[in-house]
Amino acid sequence: MSELRKDPIIGRWVIISTERGKRPSEFVVPPPPTKGGSCPFCEGNESMTPPEIIAYREPGTQPNTPGWRIRVVPNKYPALKIEGSLGRVGEGVYDKMNGVGAHEVIVESPNHKDTLSTISTNRFEELLWAYRDRIIDLKKDTRLRYLLIFKNHGEAAGASLEHTHTQLIALPIIPKRVAEELDGSLEYFNYKERCVFCDIVRQEIMQGERVVAENQDFLAVSPYAPKSPFEVWILPKFHESNFENSQKHHYENLALLFSDVLKRMDKVLTFPPYNFILHTAPIKDSVSLQHYHWHFEIMPKLTKTAGFEWGSGFYINPTPPEEAATFLREAKI
């Protein structure tokens, strides 16, 4: 069982693998990502993963056999496990709890060659429904506080398997960055009685210079103060704090815009590695919050710097978001 440990100064929780840690030599040459053939996420290799949790399949096909379009399985090497109690204890000045949670993989296509920017928008919409289905199901576990849905695409962005997939980590804590957004947006709401994200959406549409693309329901924008170059946020134009509370036509329009943005990034940045993450309200807030607003943050991995930023929380961005947005907006896709 892994442990969740809290930094006693800034209060950030981290997961520490305690079974047998990665030894020094294991960092020197990182394992290459699995290619084709023996890939556990390819159609036909269903037995190479733990049994599926859900799958969207062709009528008449059996679980854990071919015929699926989207398949959700437990992570074979989970950071957190679903069994057990939290066991919160102190250790002198320190606090820890058991690594209770869930770690799932959402395989986005049966085909090894697909990427999120090449699958059809219907498939993309199904992926969004899979996110929603897992959120709805995992919210029933009262030990959990937050569901983190994120994607690492490409080795440089931390993907250990090449086959296109999203990860879901269910946590008994709220991640620090999300907690900061919740606190910051609540402070803004208390002062202005408006949602800061709604204000951002209004101002960005009015100014236009940081808009990457938009449709009836969603806005893709280079944020005003991005920590990394070519970062893009996708925000609903309507106010809603919980991803899972959206309407059907919202998922349709989100799939259209999300796919469009990834295609633009591929065009402008020549198929970059990237990460994206869904920021949505914590589990306990199933009733919509007035001050928070769910959104996706997409970060192409273009620069190598990391440690200094990790140690300071301070970022130097060599590309103004207005220029990044212009490149992306004007891309011929």
Next chain:
Amino acid sequence: MSELRKDPIIGRWVIISTERGKRPSEFVVPPPPTKGGSCPFCEGNESMTPPEIIAYREPGTQPNTPGWRIRVVPNKYPALKIEGSLGRVGEGVYDKMNGVGAHEVIVESPNHKDTLSTISTNRFEELLWAYRDRIIDLKKDTRLRYLLIFKNHGEAAGASLEHTHTQLIALPIIPKRVAEELDGSLEYFNYKERCVFCDIVRQEIMQGERVVAENQDFLAVSPYAPKSPFEVWILPKFHESNFENSQKHHYENLALLFSDVLKRMDKVLTFPPYNFILHTAPIKDSVSLQHYHWHFEIMPKLTKTAGFEWGSGFYINPTPPEEAATFLREAKI
């Protein structure tokens, strides 16, 4: 002039280069680090840098000529510039100010082949004095709030020049991570009337299992909840919030321990790329703070993941700090 922009949700400031941003194609193939010969930091190439700010030199040698041991020069491509006023303004929901500050390079040796773990401890002590001298001087500028001293060692850790050097960025804001430490340690102090770092030092010495090395004045420890594997903090055993307020024998003992820790990392992790950063009290707090405690954080760059952590503030560490400390403590150096 670059701009400092504030994220309106979480309040983090970033530096945005606004002169001419890095274009998409410039990210695709990063420039290789300069090797030997044409290196602007090598002895004999002093004219390749802007004129030196200070240097520790052999008696009788002239500024900007050979004969130096440590040399501080302005960064040729500064993230911030010293001229001008802050010009704080709003832009709708957003806030920005001019990129006023300083960006200096502290060249740690005239010899291209040296690294911080190979230079003598006398030289290392001189480097610490150079940090102090620059802090003392820059503190006079009332527009500045924080002096960020950090090192990127190795290309993977973000170094763009191979020749061993430290960077100093003087900022008109307090970086987010440092502000969090100041807030968190103040909260602890208000509750316990003790410094949280002093409590950590006491507990770590008593428990011993995360200690990497120590001497009379300093403790090197794998922190309890490290965000990355083999992270090490070096903390003074005595209470002091400001790096520049230490006694002469403190710098002697810090140089001895810091050099020892870097040699251990080189041995165990086979000369890893790494970052380190000095966390010290903000400029306005020249009188020692009861609740804060300066320290260095050293992070070997062993894992590739970045974007997901950036987007969540949530870290998964595959090596327990107790194991990392054992490897480092037992290394034969």
